[in-house]
Amino acid sequence: MLLTKFDPWKSKLCTCPDKLTFNPYTGCDHKCLYCYASSYIPKFYECRPKKGLISRLEKQSGKLRGELISISNSSDPYPRLDRKFGLTRKCLEILSNRECKLQIVTKSDLVTRDIDILKTVPSMVSFSVTTDNDSISKKLEPSAPISSKRLEAIGTLAKNDIPTTVRIDPIIPFLNDNAENLIESLARLGVLHITSSTYKVKPDNWRRLSVAFPEIAKQLEPLYFKRGERVGRYRYLPKQIRFDLMKRMKELTENNGMTFGTCREGLSQLNSATCDGSWLLNT
Numbered sequence: 001m002l003l004t005k006f007d008p009w010k011s012k013l014c015t016c017p018d019k020l021t022f023n024p025y026t027g028c029d030h031k032c033l034y035c036y037a038s039s040y041i042p043k044f045y046e047c048r049p050k051k052g053l054i055s056r057l058e059k060q061s062g063k064l065r066g067e068l069i070s071i072s073n074s075s076d077p078y079p080r081l082d083r084k085f086g087l088t089r090k091c092l093e094i095l096s097n098r099e100c101k102l103q104i105v106t107k108s109d110l111v112t113r114d115i116d117i118l119k120t121v122p123s124m125v126s127f128s129v130t131t132d133n134d135s136i137s138k139k140l141e142p143s144a145p146i147s148s149k150r151l152e153a154i155g156t157l158a159k160n161d162i163p164t165t166v167r168i169d170p171i172i173p174f175l176n177d178n179a180e181n182l183i184e185s186l187a188r189l190g191v192l193h194i195t196s197s198t199y200k201v202k203p204d205n206w207r208r209l210s211v212a213f214p215e216i217a218k219q220l221e222p223l224y225f226k227r228g229e230r231v232g233r234y235r236y237l238p239k240q241i242r243f244d245l246m247k248r249m250k251e252l253t254e255n256n257g258m259t260f261g262t263c264r265e266g267l268s269q270l271n272s273a274t275c276d277g278s279w280l281l282n283t
Contacts, residue, residue, distance in 0.1 A: 002050060003060050006070055011232070013264040015275045019068040019103070022057075022095075024088050025049055028075040030107055030144035033208040034170050034199055037074045039233075047079045049087055057094050064098040068278060071104055078108035080143065092117045101281045105167075107144045109153035115160050122281040124163040126195070127154055132182040136175065139212055151185060158190030165277035166191050169263060170199035171245055172209075173237070174219050180252055187256035193277040196249040197263035198242050201228075201235035239266075246270050 006021040007014045028037070029047040038044040050056070071077045077088045092114055095102060102123040104111055111125055118125070129150050131137050137147040145153075157164045166186050171177050183194065201224050210217040224235045236242065246262050250270045253260040261275030262268065273279060 001060065002053070002056055003064075003069070006073065011264060013231070013266050015261075015263075015268050015271065017068075017274060017276070017278055019070050019278065021070045021073045022091070023050070023072040023075045024053055024077055024091050025072070025075045025079055025081065029079045029081065030076055030141055032107075032141040032144060033212055034140070034172070034205050036200065036202060036205065036234075039202045039204050041074065047075070047081055049081070049085065053087055054090055054094070057091055061094055061098050061100075064095070064100055066099045066101065068101040068103060068281065069095055070276075070278075071102065073105060076106050076108060076144075077104060078106050078110040082108075083110060089114050089117065096121045101278075103276070103278055103281070107141065107150065109145050109149045112153050112156045115157065115162060118162050119160070124165065124277065124280045125157050126165045126167055126277060128167045128169060129154075129182065129186070130168060130170070130172075131176040131179075132185060133176075140175075151189065154186070154191060155189045163277075163280035164189075164191050165193040165195060165280065167195045167197075167263070168249065169195060169197040171196060171249070172199040172216070172220070173223065173241070173245070174216050175213065177245060179249065183249075183252045183256055183258075187258055191258060192280055193259045193261065193273055194249070194253045195261045195263050195275055195277060196246060196253075197265060198237050198245055200231075200264075202233065243267060243270075 003020050003022050006019045025047050027044045027047040082088050104125045107128045134146040134148050227238045229236050246267050250260045259273035261271040
């Protein structure tokens with residue numbers, strides 16, 4: 001099935017509302033070091049369209065009646081491949097004809113190409129921006145558009161009245177945990193909501209991070225592997241450190257006039273709005 005219920009693992013830490021999820025592509029070519037999906041999707045960085053994507057979506061979407069569809073949660077709907085194939089745009093056309101509510105989750109400025117479709121139905125874009133430093137973003141997310149490109153796209157979406165939220169996720173101590181300037185910039189651009197979360201360690205993303213940022217990894221190692229806790233298949237920072245980081249993000253966000261939510265932290269008491277920002281679809 002292309003359209004499935006979000007959060008198939010039924011995580012107790014997930015506070016998202018009911019919605020469907022849809023990934024036009026299998027895998028992702030952004031090659032982010034911290035990626036979690038690379039641990040359970042084979043050949044993850046070899047991004048490829050789903051087989052029979054358009055015909056299958058046309059068939060499966062026949063039963064839809066205005067549901068909330070989150071695109072995408074295990075990949076990016078705008079990999080570099082999509083500049084050539086334009087498959088995500090074709091999928092949006094199909095779903096908009098079913099009057100679905102559309103939540104786009106992306107790191108790519110290519111989303112601005114499809115503003116005309118997003119204007120036809122209740123829609124929002126959730127941009128992932130981990131830092132406002134292009135040098136760090138290029139190293140942390142090697143094949144994704146650099147941060148300044150994403151910020152420019154966010155401004156374009158806001159000017160076109162597409163509700164926009166930002167995921168500052170993951171927060172990695174000693175690397176991108178000073179987000180004051182970024183949050184101020186996002187508020188000026190017209191972002192309405194921020195979701196944040198701390199870096200969760202899996203063996204493969206830890207190896208990548210350790211190679212790219214060896215000094216940072218050296219500082220992180222005792223926090224995760226000695227003082228941290230195991231939650232499911234992840235290693236988390238100690239809860240007090242996570243709380244302090246998220247509380248600081250909440251304060252910065254709300255001081256700049258935006259709402260805040262955490263993601264899979266077990267800290268929903270810090271949320272001032274639904275974590276994923278999907279409430280903006282009603283505005």
